[in-house]
Amino acid sequence: xxxxxxxxxxxxxxxxxxxxxxxxxxxxxxxxxxxxxxxxxxxxxxxxxxxxxxxxxxxxxxxxxxxxxxxxxxxxxxxxxxxxxxxxxxxxxxxxxxxxxxxxxxxxxxxxxxxxxxxxxxxxxxxxxxxxxxxxxxxxxxxxxxxxxxxxxxxxxxxxxxxxxxxxxxxxxxxxxxxxxxxxxxxxxxxxxxxxxxxxxxxxxxxxxxxxxxxxxxxxxxxx
Numbered sequence: 486x487x488x489x490x491x492x493x494x495x496x497x498x499x500x501x502x503x504x505x506x507x508x509x510x511x512x513x514x515x516x517x518x519x520x521x522x523x524x525x526x527x528x529x530x531x532x533x534x535x536x537x538x539x540x541x542x543x544x545x546x547x548x549x550x551x552x553x554x555x556x557x558x559x560x561x562x563x564x565x566x567x568x569x570x571x572x573x574x575x576x577x578x579x580x581x582x583x584x585x586x587x588x589x590x591x592x593x594x595x596x597x598x599x600x601x602x603x604x605x606x607x608x609x610x611x612x613x614x615x616x617x618x619x620x621x622x623x624x625x626x627x628x629x630x631x632x633x634x635x636x637x638x639x640x641x642x643x644x645x646x647x648x649x650x651x652x653x654x655x656x657x658x659x660x661x662x663x664x665x666x667x668x669x670x671x672x673x674x675x676x677x678x679x680x681x682x683x684x685x686x687x688x689x690x691x692x693x694x695x696x697x698x699x700x701x702x703x704x705x706x707x708x709x
Contacts, residue, residue, distance in 0.1 A: 532559040534567045536592045542584035542619065543576040552589040552657040554650040556643075559595065560635050564602040567594050569627040573611040573705055575619030583618035586611075589657050589670055591677065593646070595630040595638065599692055605629055611705025620706045622663050626674045627700040630681055633691025642684040649673050649680070663706055674701065 540551040559565065569592035578584035592607075607627035613619045630636075638646070656669050678699055685695040 530562045530564075532557075532562040532565040532567075532594075532596055534559075534565075534592070534594055536568070536590055537570040537572070538588045538590040539572045539574075540586045540588040540623075541574040541576065542578070542586035542621075544578055544582065544584075547578065547582070547584045549585075550587040550657045552587075552591075552653050554591045554593075554646075554653055556593045556638070556646065557595070558637055559597075561597045562601055563598060564604075565594070565596050566604045567592070567627070567629065568606040569608070569625050569700075570606075571609045571623040571625040573621040573623040575613045575616040575621045577614070578616045578619050580618035583620065584616060585620045587622045587657055587666065589622075589624045589626075589653065591626045591628075591650075591653065591674070593628045593630070593677065593681070595632070595636060597632045597635045599633050601631065603629065603631070605698075605700060607700035607702050609702040609704040620663055622666060622703070622705040624667070624670050624703045625701070626670070626677070628677055628681055629698045629700075630685060630695070631693075631698070632685060632688045632695040633693050634689035636685065636688040636695070638684055642680055645680045646677065649676055667703060670703075671701075674699065 534557045536553055536555045538551050538553045540549045542549040569590055571588040571590040573586040573588040575584045575586045605627060607625050609623040609625040611621040611623040613621055653673055656666060678697060681697045685697060688695045
């Protein structure tokens, strides 16, 4: 009797650990292909990706800067839902004691399929709360690569993207004026677009041509 109870307790603990692990993964952002039977009403292979960057500057931490640069390669899917978001907040500073908050998020998603249904959301949101003189900038850049047949970025393309990522890190944490941060972020985004277009130039052709779609949303200081 006692041994049976311990076995059940151990099983319960393992199940709880699995649930906690799944919750932690969800909190960090999702990038997965979900089988049809796992979610009622979803097509056969559904890809879901969510990435978010958040920066908050306040009277305690006057300068905050965050960026993310993610690459999701899904292969063949029937449908995809992708979301990319950057949020920058300035709170409780003043003109004489101003804050600076910068958040930049670059999301790259590749998927294959002749008639893939895509839902894409890309948003940058910068907010000042009781923060006269605060400087906030949020930039979201989303790149969706669609090919008719399975395709993966080769080593050369990944190296180029890694170099862009390193330069994005440096830009985000720089003391450059906001206008320059904005301009340089656009330059890096253009480089990403070029790398992706070059990469899909030799992708297998089908009824539909390989495409690279770019979504850009900048918000905050300076005005956009």
